[in-house]
Amino acid sequence: KVAVADGKEVAAATIQCSAEAEGFLANAERVKAVTPLCVGVGATAATFALLTPVLIKTFGYTNNLQVVVELYLFCPLVSVLAAAVASLALEETRSYTRRAMSVGNRRFAKSGLVGRTWLSTTEMIGNKSRSTSERWRSFA
Incomplete structure (x- = not known):
């Protein structure tokens, strides 16, 4: 029965860890959502950069050097x-x-993998269960 209780506690800790990691992944997804917009803006600006010489000739800006330079630099800048x-x-x-990724690594890494005195969540649950069992045995 102790092993079953330990297993349930480990499962609960795993679900908690998973929920925390899911929060970080939701933040990553939110930040990543701007990428398609950036690609669209960049591609549109590149397309307009190809049209700049035609626009300059069409609107007759060839005499105004400052406007020509600004038009040529605007699209690449965007x-x-x-x-x-x-x-x-x-x-x-x-x-x-x-x-x-580090949430799970931190919580469930064994002490030998971390390289210092460290107990993973699973090891802490097992130790707590053993100490509780020892207390009950010593009481009886």
Whole structure:
């Protein structure tokens, strides 16, 4: 019966750990949602950059050098900014997913894997169960 109770406690701790990791993954999903927008903005800006020479000729801006330079630089600038935002989103997504993975590693790693005095959740439950059993035995 003690082993069954220990198993149930380990299962509860596992579900709790899973819920915490799921929270980190939800944050990662939220941050990652901006990536398709960045790709669309970057692709649109790249397309408009190809159309810039035609637009300059059509609207007759060839005499105004400042406007020509601004038009040529605007689309690549927008594209680079979209790529920078996507890169930041990628880094933040990686951060959240690393944290989600480390939740389980932290909770269920054995002391030999961590390299210091460390008890995983499973080991703590077993030790607590043994100490409770010992107390009851010593009482009786």
